[in-house]
Amino acid sequence: MPDPQLGADGRLNHLLSIDGLPPDTLTHILDTASSFLKVSDREVKKVPLLRGKSVFNLFFENSTRTRTTFEIAAKRLSADVINLDVGRSSTAKGETLLDTIDNLVAMHADMFVVRHASSGAPYLIAKHLRRVGRKDVHVINAGDGRHSHPTQGLLDMYTIRHFKRDFSGLTVVIVGDVLHSRVARSDIHALRILGAGEIRVVGPKTLLPSVIEHLGVRVFNDLAEGIRGCDVVIMLRLQNERMNGALLPSAGEYFQCYGLTPRILSLARPDAIVMHPGPMNRGVEIDSAVADSPRAVILSQVTFGIAVRMAVMSILAGN
Numbered sequence: 001m002p003d004p005q006l007g008a009d010g011r012l013n014h015l016l017s018i019d020g021l022p023p024d025t026l027t028h029i030l031d032t033a034s035s036f037l038k039v040s041d042r043e044v045k046k047v048p049l050l051r052g053k054s055v056f057n058l059f060f061e062n063s064t065r066t067r068t069t070f071e072i073a074a075k076r077l078s079a080d081v082i083n084l085d086v087g088r089s090s091t092a093k094g095e096t097l098l099d100t101i102d103n104l105v106a107m108h109a110d111m112f113v114v115r116h117a118s119s120g121a122p123y124l125i126a127k128h129l130r131r132v133g134r135k136d137v138h139v140i141n142a143g144d145g146r147h148s149h150p151t152q153g154l155l156d157m158y159t160i161r162h163f164k165r166d167f168s169g170l171t172v173v174i175v176g177d178v179l180h181s182r183v184a185r186s187d188i189h190a191l192r193i194l195g196a197g198e199i200r201v202v203g204p205k206t207l208l209p210s211v212i213e214h215l216g217v218r219v220f221n222d223l224a225e226g227i228r229g230c231d232v233v234i235m236l237r238l239q240n241e242r243m244n245g246a247l248l249p250s251a252g253e254y255f256q257c258y259g260l261t262p263r264i265l266s267l268a269r270p271d272a273i274v275m276h277p278g279p280m281n282r283g284v285e286i287d288s289a290v291a292d293s294p295r296a297v298i299l300s301q302v303t304f305g306i307a308v309r310m311a312v313m314s315i316l317a318g319n
């Protein structure tokens with residue numbers, strides 16, 4: 001079946017998932033983001049690439065980083081940005097997601113940035129737009145359930161490339177609640193496509209998918225073993241909002257076994273970087289002594305996120 005996010009000519013029409021994207025598409029997005037990072041350093045930070053276009057931010061789930069950086073990115077591209085206040089919108093009165101979309105298309109929307117608790121919601125919107133003949137309206141997945149968070153995966157790759165240059169010799173470890181993490185899935189797909197040397201996941205058995213090896217990763221239940229010799233350490237938050245029932249004895253015990261402390265980090269390579277998609281829970285998955293250390297590149301990830309989101313929107317708009 002053809003990838004629903006690619007047009008008949010192979011061009012990116014929506015960004016729904018990293019899985020299945022050609023390596024050249026990923027590299028093109030990262031290279032384009034490099035040029036936008038330079039724009040962000042200028043005194044006048046705007047370029048006219050999306051002038052006259054309307055970008056609708058539809059966040060049906062909470063967000064600080066993704067929603068705000070998408071808004072900044074769209075404004076730097078000179079788009080008009082509309083942040084739908086979902087809590088006060090007519091979805092609260094029972095309007096369906098697709099009826100909301102039809103109404104916003106009638107308001108001449110050009111692009112939807114969608115975060116939703118249900119896996120597949122952005123796919124549903126993209127499919128609907130094709131059915132109603134609106135291939136000119138683009139959808140960007142800003143995180144759907146536990147499925148995918150493609151722009152987070154891309155900004156994570158941008159960060160790794162920025163600090164480590166080349167993916168081929170790298171050992172990257174992803175630690176924590178992989179089971180509920182859309183970021184982990186997007187990162188694993190992106191790392192594989194870009195040719196990372198070795199991808200590891202570490203976590204308690206209750207927080208690792210049973211078939212995770214099929215994604216081409218090495219699985220560890222012991223943090224010290226999993227982190228040894230790594231170049232990049234990606235820490236994940238416990239996704240309590242997606243857990244059904246108690247999968248852990250307590251947050252304190254989790255920190256004892258899987259929290260990233262300076263002592264545990266000393267087992268990684270001396271120049272290893274520490275990443276986290278945010279929001280961070282200090283004292284649960286990461287010690288403040290690590291989160292605030294020069295090894296942590298967590299705030300660089302946020303800054304790079306603006307350039308990466310500018311790149312994605314600009315490419316979808318045909319620039």
Ligand code: CP
Pocket residue numbers: 062063064065066067143152277278279
């Ligand atoms: N990384 C991330 O998605 O953060 P937000 O939930 O704040 O958008």
